[in-house]
Amino acid sequence: MRDASSTNSSLAITNDQLENRRIISDNVSAKIQREKGELKRKYAAGMDGKAKLMAELNGVSQDLESLQIDSEKWHEGSDKLTDQNNKLFGAIKTNATKLSNAQPAAKKDPRDAHRQEQPAPGHHR
Structure with a gap:
């Protein structure tokens, strides 16, 4: 023991x-x-940072959607202007072709000038 x-x-x-x-x-x-x-604390700060980033990302996403809509509207307007320009140029080309194919107006013979000025026989001035 x-x-x-x-x-x-x-x-x-x-x-x-x-x-x-x-x-x-x-x-x-x-x-x-x-x-x-x-x-x-880090988790809370991270979640706060995440929330801020998500809000910012949401804002950027909305800005992108707005820009996309604006771009689509611009393209629609641009397409309409292009169509109008094409129609105008087509009309100009058509008119130019018609003018170039048209027969020139008959030139007046200066010798015919006195005939037009004389009254028809039997009419006096």
């Missing part, structure tokens, strides 16, 4: 070890709580 002094000595070491382990455990728990709090 062990004597009382050796048993007390053995218990004293065990108590010191237990105290050290309790201190280490408390320190680890405190560190875990700090890191957990930091992670919660």
Whole structure:
């Protein structure tokens, strides 16, 4: 059997070890709580940042939709102008062709001028 002094000595070491382990455990728990709090703050900041980015992305998406609509309207207007220009150029080309194919008007003979000025026979001025 062990004597009382050796048993007390053995218990004293065990108590010191237990105290050290309790201190280490408390320190680890405190560190875990700090890191957990930091992670919660980072998560909250990340979610806030995500919400801001989503709002910004939504705004950009709406801007793109608006630009697409404006672009479509511009193309529609541009197509109408192109059609109008094509019609005008077609009409100009048609008229130019008609003019170039038309017979020149008969030139008046200066010798015929006096005949037109004279009254018909039997009519006096």
